[in-house]
Amino acid sequence: MNGKSVSEPSVPLERDRHAVMRAWLRKLPERTLMVFIAHRVEGKSYAEIAAELGIGECRVRWHMRKAIRHIMKIGKPYREAFAALDPVSQQVMELAWDGLLNDRIALRLGLSVRDVETRMAAALVALHKAATL
Incomplete structure (x- = not known):
């Protein structure tokens, strides 16, 4: 660890x-x-x-x-990038924007905390790229 x-x-x-x-x-x-x-x-x-x-x-x-x-x-472009995310990643981002912490998001969606972090990081990269175009 x-x-x-x-x-x-x-x-x-x-x-x-x-x-x-x-x-x-x-x-x-x-x-x-x-x-x-x-x-x-x-x-x-x-x-x-x-x-x-x-x-x-x-x-x-x-x-x-x-x-x-x-x-x-x-x-x-930001909305289009969000729509292009898979449904689970969209849920992860929406829950995070609502203020839930990663462990709570993982529990709610039946994911590991690591999976939440990975999905969130990938989504943020995609959304950042869309926002800077």
Whole structure:
């Protein structure tokens, strides 16, 4: 044994997923990013955002449409790469994104922790390649 805990993930999944999202979102203009985060992350209404930024609600809607179009455009290869994964690897990734640890994913899907780690690593590579095209 190499001294590594069986349940210790070999892939820093959460950090990788957030890094990909940050890289995508950094490409948005600052005001559009502020509007998107305020609405989708902080849960603020368009009226609240408009008041905070000193802009009209129609401008908030414009920024949200711009952000969503950007995400749809850059997310297309990512969605296609995810769809190309085998169904078990898709389940592994979805459970990981929901916050389950590798040992819990393995237990739920009837896999070994090593198989979960291997599938997750291969999926992350495929998704990263798709996202960087």
